[in-house]
Amino acid sequence: MTAISRATMDRRRFLTMTGVLTAGALALTACGTDDAPAAKGATPEKITFGVLSISDYMNPLASTTKRVHWVLDPVVESLYTYDAELRSVPLLADGEPEVSADGLTWTIKIKKGVTHHNGDPLTADDVVATIGFVNDPKSTSDWTSFFVGYVKGAKAVDAQTVEIELTTEFGVLRSHLTNLPIVHKDFVERTDTTMGTGPFKLEKVTQGSEVSLTRYDAYHGAKPAVRSLVFQAIPDPATRMVNLREGKIQIMTDVAPESVELLKKDSAVQVHEVDAPSDLITYFVTNKAPFDDVRVRQALAHAMDRKGVRDIVFAGNAQIAQGPIGPSVEGHDAALRLYGEVPDAAKAKALLAEAGMPALKFTLMVTSDTLMKNIGQVLAEGWKQAGIECTLEVLDFSPWVKNWATGKYEMAMTSFESGFGGGDTAFTLLTTMSSKYPLNFGYKNEEVDGLLAQAWATSDDAERAGICKKINGLLAADAIMMPPVHPKLVVAQRKEIESLDAKIMKVSRLSLPSARTY
Amino acid sequence: MVMTRVLPRPRAARLRPPRLSALTWTGLLLLLLFLLLALAGPMFAGDATSRTGETLAGPSAAHPFGTDHLQRDLFARTAEGARVSLLVAVAGVGFGLAVAVPAGLVAGYFGGRWPDDVIMRILEALQALPLFVFALFVIGITGTGDTELGFLTLTSTTKVVLLLGVGFIPYFARVTRSATLVEVQEDYVDSLRVIGVPRRRIIGGEILPNVLPPVLVQAFLWIGVAIFAESALSFLGLGIQPPQPSLGNILGDATSYMLLGAWWYSIIPGLVILVATIGFNLLGDGLGDALDADARH
Numbered sequence: 001m002t003a004i005s006r007a008t009m010d011r012r013r014f015l016t017m018t019g020v021l022t023a024g025a026l027a028l029t030a031c032g033t034d035d036a037p038a039a040k041g042a043t044p045e046k047i048t049f050g051v052l053s054i055s056d057y058m059n060p061l062a063s064t065t066k067r068v069h070w071v072l073d074p075v076v077e078s079l080y081t082y083d084a085e086l087r088s089v090p091l092l093a094d095g096e097p098e099v100s101a102d103g104l105t106w107t108i109k110i111k112k113g114v115t116h117h118n119g120d121p122l123t124a125d126d127v128v129a130t131i132g133f134v135n136d137p138k139s140t141s142d143w144t145s146f147f148v149g150y151v152k153g154a155k156a157v158d159a160q161t162v163e164i165e166l167t168t169e170f171g172v173l174r175s176h177l178t179n180l181p182i183v184h185k186d187f188v189e190r191t192d193t194t195m196g197t198g199p200f201k202l203e204k205v206t207q208g209s210e211v212s213l214t215r216y217d218a219y220h221g222a223k224p225a226v227r228s229l230v231f232q233a234i235p236d237p238a239t240r241m242v243n244l245r246e247g248k249i250q251i252m253t254d255v256a257p258e259s260v261e262l263l264k265k266d267s268a269v270q271v272h273e274v275d276a277p278s279d280l281i282t283y284f285v286t287n288k289a290p291f292d293d294v295r296v297r298q299a300l301a302h303a304m305d306r307k308g309v310r311d312i313v314f315a316g317n318a319q320i321a322q323g324p325i326g327p328s329v330e331g332h333d334a335a336l337r338l339y340g341e342v343p344d345a346a347k348a349k350a351l352l353a354e355a356g357m358p359a360l361k362f363t364l365m366v367t368s369d370t371l372m373k374n375i376g377q378v379l380a381e382g383w384k385q386a387g388i389e390c391t392l393e394v395l396d397f398s399p400w401v402k403n404w405a406t407g408k409y410e411m412a413m414t415s416f417e418s419g420f421g422g423g424d425t426a427f428t429l430l431t432t433m434s435s436k437y438p439l440n441f442g443y444k445n446e447e448v449d450g451l452l453a454q455a456w457a458t459s460d461d462a463e464r465a466g467i468c469k470k471i472n473g474l475l476a477a478d479a480i481m482m483p484p485v486h487p488k489l490v491v492a493q494r495k496e497i498e499s500l501d502a503k504i505m506k507v508s509r510l511s512l513p514s515a516r517t518y
Numbered sequence: 519m520v521m522t523r524v525l526p527r528p529r530a531a532r533l534r535p536p537r538l539s540a541l542t543w544t545g546l547l548l549l550l551l552f553l554l555l556a557l558a559g560p561m562f563a564g565d566a567t568s569r570t571g572e573t574l575a576g577p578s579a580a581h582p583f584g585t586d587h588l589q590r591d592l593f594a595r596t597a598e599g600a601r602v603s604l605l606v607a608v609a610g611v612g613f614g615l616a617v618a619v620p621a622g623l624v625a626g627y628f629g630g631r632w633p634d635d636v637i638m639r640i641l642e643a644l645q646a647l648p649l650f651v652f653a654l655f656v657i658g659i660t661g662t663g664d665t666e667l668g669f670l671t672l673t674s675t676t677k678v679v680l681l682l683g684v685g686f687i688p689y690f691a692r693v694t695r696s697a698t699l700v701e702v703q704e705d706y707v708d709s710l711r712v713i714g715v716p717r718r719r720i721i722g723g724e725i726l727p728n729v730l731p732p733v734l735v736q737a738f739l740w741i742g743v744a745i746f747a748e749s750a751l752s753f754l755g756l757g758i759q760p761p762q763p764s765l766g767n768i769l770g771d772a773t774s775y776m777l778l779g780a781w782w783y784s785i786i787p788g789l790v791i792l793v794a795t796i797g798f799n800l801l802g803d804g805l806g807d808a809l810d811a812d813a814r815h
Contacts, residue, residue: 238777256774258574258587312573312588368662368755370774377588377761381567394759399661 047497047512048230050240050249056208057191060181061133064142064421064428070253070510071211071231075117076181076196079108079127080174082504086424088178092122092197094160097177099459103169108177110160114220116184117201124156129185131164139189145431146176146421150456171459175425179507199224209233224514237370241492244269250497253510255490256370257315263492273317274505275328276489277419279429280321280375282482283404283412287442290362291410295355297479300411303348305382307341309484313374318485323476324429326486328419328506330461331426331468338476348386361389365409367400372415379484407441417489419508426468427456433475448474537811538804545800552794556604559597566590566598567761574780584782586768587775596787599763600794606675606758607744610682611737617683618690619733623721625691626698626729637691645688649747653681657756674759678751682744693736697729735806742798749791765791 055067060076062068081091090096094109114122131154134143150173152165166173184195193202199221200213213229232249234240237256244252245266255263255271263269284291291297306320319327322336352358364380366372373394380390395403403409422428431437434452435444448471455467475481489505501513538546560566569589570581577584583592625637647655657677665672672680701707702725710720745765751757752766760767765787772783 236773238774241777258775258778262778308569312569365663370771373760374588377567380761381569384567392760393663395661395663399663 044226044250044497046228046230047226047251048232048249049251049253049510050232050234050243052233052237052240052254053235054208054211054231054233058193058202058205058211059183059187059189059191060194060196061130061139061143061183061188062141062191064418066253066417066420066508069420069508072181072194072196072202073198073509073511074200074213074229075194075198075202076183077198078178078180078182079110080178082178082423082507082509084503086503086506088174092127092182093177097174103171103457103459104166106164106166106173107157108162108164110162111220112160114197115218116195116197117216118184118195119218120184122182122197123159124162125159126185127162127182128154128156129188130180130182131162133188134180142421143180146180146427168453169457172425172427172456172464174459175423175427176421179421179423200229203228222514224512226512226514244492244494247494251491251493251500251510253491255492257313257317257490260315260317260490268495270493270495270499272491272493272500272502272505273488274491274502275319275326275486276506276508277326277329277417277422277424277428278487278489278508279324279326279416279418280483280485280487281324281414281416281429283409283432283441284443284480285407285410285441286480290357290360292442293355293357294478295351296357296360297482299348299351299355299360299386300383300388301339301479301482302351303343303345303383303386303388304339304482304484305343305378305385306339306484308378308382309375310341312378313371314485314487317490318487321483321486323472324481324483325426325468325472326483328424328486329422329426329429329468330424330465331430331472333469333472336473336476339482343382343385345386348388352386352388359387359389361391362410363391363393365393365395365400365403365412367414368394368396369415372413375484376413405439407439415487417508419506423507425464426472429481430455430468430471430475433471433480443478443480445474445478537808539807541800542804542807545797545802545804548793548797549801550797552600552790552797553604555597555790556600559593560601563594563597564591566594566763568594574775574778574783576780577782577786583786584780586771586783587780592768592783592786595763595768596765596790599765599768599787600790602675602758602762603745603748603765603791603794604741606678606748606764607682607741609679610744610748611686611741613679613683614686614690614740615733615737618687619694619726619730621687622691622694622733623698623726623729626695627702627717627721627725629695629699629702634695638695641688641691644684649682649685650750652685653751653756656681657751662756662759674757675762678748678757681751682747685747686740686744689740690733690736694729694733697732698725701725701728731809732806735802735809738805739799739802742795742802745794745798746791765794 051070053067054071060068060072077092079091079093080088083089092111092114094111098107110122110124110127116122133139134141135147135151137144137148150167150170152167154162154164157163181196187195193205199216199219201216203212203214205211211231215224215227234243237254237259240252241259243249260271263271284297286292310316310318310320320341322338323333325331352360364376366376376392380392383390400414404412418428430452432440433443433448435449451467451471455464458464491500491510493500498512498514501511504511567590570585570591571589572585573589574587575581575585581591581593583596586592586595621637625634628634662674665677707720710724748757748764749766752764753770755770758764758767768787769784775783
């Protein structure tokens with residue numbers, strides 16, 4: 001009995017103490033932190049990036065996501081690169097490509113004297129192996145959509161010459177070769193590490209958590225002053241921000257929109273807000289109801305709360321979207337005005353009534369990151385004003401991709417930095433709108449198909465931009481791809497280090513000007 | 519039926535008005551506050567998903583709990599979240615009881631024999647998996663969205679209810695089994711067997727009412743645990759999915775805004791979880807004590 005009584009008292013004490021301690025902890029967490037003083041000094045030996053996440057796969061040929069490319073961009077290089085004005089100029093290629101009269105054969109000379117980080121010289125075999133990998137559908141690489149169907153193959157003419165054979169004229173290949181990293185031929189299939197010719201080499205990989213790069217002293221270009229780059233995965237944006245303000249990291253990516261104003265007030269921090277290919281990509285399954293009817297999609301577009309997404313989710317740091325192509329991508333049409341900033345419930349209801357669907361209910365599948373959940377909730381609330389009932393299906397990225405790839409959704413939305421693969425071209429965005437694209441799920445517009453073929457064939461950037469602008473207008477009118485806004489790429493850094501190159505951010509890259517060769 | 523009536527009444531535990539300690543009264547008060555918020559709050563608050571036009575506004579007369587990052591009234595969301603958390607917790611505990619009580623009764627009735635061994639080994643295996651590890655495993659496989667099982671669609675809310683319930687089964691079954699093991703030693707059970715009352719009726723009709731009070735007190739205690747567990751799962755993004763609020767997902771959203779000075783966003787739903795958990799525990803503990811005292815008496 002005494003034992004029971006003692007046990008009861010212990011439990012009571014425990015409960016009382018738990019209550020007191022938890023209340024105390026909650027009160028303490030409400031306290032803010034003071035600004036960290038900005039340290040002044042020379043270029044540091046090491047620069048640490050705080051990023052949202054780091055891919056488990058250290059292969060830049062496997063995907064075109066920021067989780068891979070922000071980390072590996074300093075390690076690998078492409079045949080061509082972007083100069084200070086974002087024009088494509090030779091890097092690993094020795095001069096401009098020779099294109100045959102029919103446009104179907106590209107001959108590229110490889111620069112001599114360039115070595116990989118293991119000391120092996122860069123040869124045509126490395127380029128052939130790289131193109132062979134991304135041109136093989138079995139590789140399941142993101143890059144396959146950039147090459148398969150257009151490229152017949154690549155062969156080494158001699159140790160320093162590569163010949164790329166095409167199935168059709170493919171002028172946009174120049175952009176692809178400006179973005180595609182060239183990897184050592186023995187490493188194209190490796191996922192645990194990679195081998196390139198860049199100014200930094202991979203030093204240590206702690207899978208999914210941290211990657212360290214050290215300067216490659218035999219680099220063929222100008223050697224950066226910084227000796228080492230470290231990429232730390234810090235998933236929580238508030239923790240990333242605190243680490244930046246305390247100087248534990250020098251560069252912070254994926255700045256939460258609501259933190260931008262706070263960071264701008266910090267005298268030790270510089271915030272870059274750049275129009276970049278940071279796309280909100282939307283998809284419909286258009287081969288079945290309700291989205292097989294263009295009027296239903298248009299009703300959704302008219303009832304979309306673009307202003308709500310811009311002001312509430314992005315704290316004003318985005319541009320209202322009309323079509324899929326954003327301001328940093330060729331083909332953007334700043335004059336296009338089809339839909340309002342705020343929901344036009346009357347127009348939406350009229351279109352739904354015309355389509356014989358006065359009560360529209362559908363499911364919007366979004367990825368589970370905070371940004372997409374917030375966007376989904378704001379959009380659903382806007383659609384509610386027009387009597388449209390949107391249920392959110394929040395999925396982790398893998399199941400989202402699985403459902404998207406198998407067409408198991410009605411409307412889907414995710415965010416993507418498309419500059420790594422497409423640069424400033426609209427290839428990543430628009431190629432999925434071709435009726436021949438396997439994951440298209442029913443959208444067919446012959447005019448769009450024809451224009452897409454022309455856009456990818458031409459080598460004239462201005463002509464391609466004009467064609468893409470037309471496609472943008474057609475897709476916007478068809479309400480087939482309807483991002484509510486075009487967000488900016490927001491990166492913050494400490495002021496004591498060299499300022500990031502804002503120009504190159506327009507194609508999604510992060511780079512210190514002194515660490516770039518072009 | 520007639521024969522059982524002439525037998526002396528089994529020693530059924532009677533719930534008399536309990537004498538409660540100060541801590542138990544405190545628990546009752548906290549619990550009433552929580553129930554007031556969860557059951558009456560949603561009736562007075564507006565729509566939990568409507569926008570107020572104010573982003574991260576502090577508590578005021580118009581918005582007593584402030585507003586959130588998507589301009590929604592936090593009183594409405596917290597009240598709705600408390601209701602959802604309470605319903606999920608009660609349903610989870612109910613599901614656990616529905617499975618555990620029959621299993622515990624059978625195990626206890628056949629104590630030491632093979633049905634007891636089989637049931638208890640299964641439950642021990644289940645108990646060996648911590649609730650969160652189990653939840654992570656299941657959600658990892660099925661995802662956070664709806665899951666289709668043949669013609670059946672399990673929503674994220676249903677999955678949380680089932681996960682909590684399955685996690686609680688071993689605990690409820692053990693309490694039921696222990697109470698049943700005591701009951702089967704009683705003379706009235708032997709008498710019922712001797713006069714040929716079917717086993718099903720002995721277990722369901724006579725033993726069950728006598729083992730229920732301690733099991734229900736245990737279940738009451740576990741509602742607090744269930745609210746906490748549901749909140750933790752939703753906080754991690756594994757439980758109730760937006761825009762439906764739950765105390766956990768409100769708190770999960772709030773973490774990003776602490777540094778921006780939006781203290782109310784974290785503190786208020788956090789306090790509600792604290793009040794519910796402590797309230798259920800103190801009151802459940804007090805009721806358990808009262809029941810023990812009654813049994814001793």
